[in-house]
Amino acid sequence: MTVNTPLVSRASAPMPPTSGADTAARAPRRRIARHWRAYVSISPFFILFLGFGIIPLVFAVYLSTQKWDGLGPSVFVGWDQWARLFTTPDVWLALGNTFVIFAMGQIPVVIAALVGATLVSLPRLRFRSFYQTAFFLPQVTSLVAVAIVFQSIFGTRFGLVNHVLGFFGIEAQHWLEDPFLVKVVIALMIIWRGFGYFLVIFLAGMASIDPSMYEAARVDGAGPVRILWSITLPLLAPTVLFVSLTATISGLQMFTEPQILFGGTGGPNNAALTMMLLQFQYLGGPSSGAQTVLPDLGFATVIGWVIFIILVVLSVLGIRSMRSAPMRRKR
């Protein structure tokens, strides 16, 4: 300590001798050292992000140039794995499936939740919290459980849905064997699980709209549909857009539903093959459907990059939409 004193006084010499300025003038390193507790407290996140966020990305650049079955030696193949994207029909099929299933599930669920939230938020409506609770319940169940229950409900021979259809004289549908109906079932799972979640978010958004605006519209003679269209929607649009985009981002990583429904395969004609599932198959993950493809960790990495790039593009769009959203600042 005594050794340091001359150094410190020399450093602070040109400064006015007030005590506050004296502290500030000490070498920045000492100022940082003085706050070591703060830095240690916030460091876990940054260390973990570096170790399990950044380093895997760097490693993924290297892996995407390799051909490797995970057991033998890894071989450098340059851009071959990237070129393989364009010659592998399954990639395009999986990309298409991911977006189609998502559009079939996500667009209806957002619209339905908007309508539902409008109904639940009617002034002086009774049982409001009962409705919220009932609709939110599916959200707390695990996707694995949801997939198991839906698989049984949509069974061809003993499934309840086909029994009900039979009651109305409609012939049994091959819900889990038909390439199109498979997507319908997964979309229904998305709708069933997501509806209450979106409903509750929209309700919160609607609650933040100034009630006097509704009052004014009503005095002007606007009906409920007109109010929804001219007041609620424009004010809620940023929330809708933001929520849809974040949901898209997680939806593009869809994996559990098809993996459980079809035991790791892509389903009939690979109609339920999603990008994450394809990546999982090339990784050679456990029970990835009787090894439908030869594991290639290099190619799996490239598929991971494709998902990454799509998500980054969507995130940028998401921020753009959020910037134009005055309401988002609320929380």
Next chain:
Amino acid sequence: MSLRMTSRRVRATSPSRIAAHFVLMVGVLLFVFPFYWLIVMATSSTAQIYSVPPRLFLGTSFFENFGKVLEGSTFLTAFANSIWLTIVSVAIHLFLAALAGYVFAKVSFPGRNTLFAILLATMLIPTGVSLVPTFQIYADLGWLNTYLPLIVPGAVSAFGVFWMRQAASSAVSDEVIDAAKIDGAGFMRTFLQVALPSMRPALVAFGIFQVMWTWNDYLWPLLVLGKPSMFTLPIALQQLQGNYGTTDYSVVMAGTLVAILPLIILFFFLRKTILENVSAGALKG
């Protein structure tokens, strides 16, 4: 004039509210039905499940079915694994997120705003979508067939720190912190005894969401947990479905029912907190 308007409005809204109740009730029936059907199947015998027309009423075979769940797999172990893994990882996450959030909100230090901006920016990078490099890193660390990949990398999230910073800046008052310092409380004691108690509501809210995400986590446990004795509930369910799915659905359903029950009970107890905080939780991408 005003009287006529009021009476017309009452007449106009009442039928519309009845219509709203009708639509919502139909919706509730559709949404709750899969739960009811799950209970019906879990309590029916296998023969009852395959009866035509299907039985729509509860059966009496639940304990018989659940007995098969217990003998056929490591279901109970998985249940215990899920419980302790959820408690440990959520506790670590809450502590680290609260500590960092408190520091970002209440302690001034050089570079604070820059570091927080970096932290927020990381939320926009979709890390972890490339399974292979992450999996290889776990393998190189010798972490496969341990719970470390499910605890350490997610031990604290940018989202959690963000939420806890909001909580600390609104719930923890500077005066109380200063008073604690004057009383001679150090950095850690101030955090634990002054800041943490005031952040309790936010900790509960964020904690519930973290519990739901951890409990239902599927992809990574499937990839890294190879031993049946280590399985968590979602993996045990997947195995159960693989073993009984084509022969004995009532057994699978009994296991599924028991697996989702803890979160449903938790949800009913903390319903208000959860519903009030969903829009905050929505920020997580």
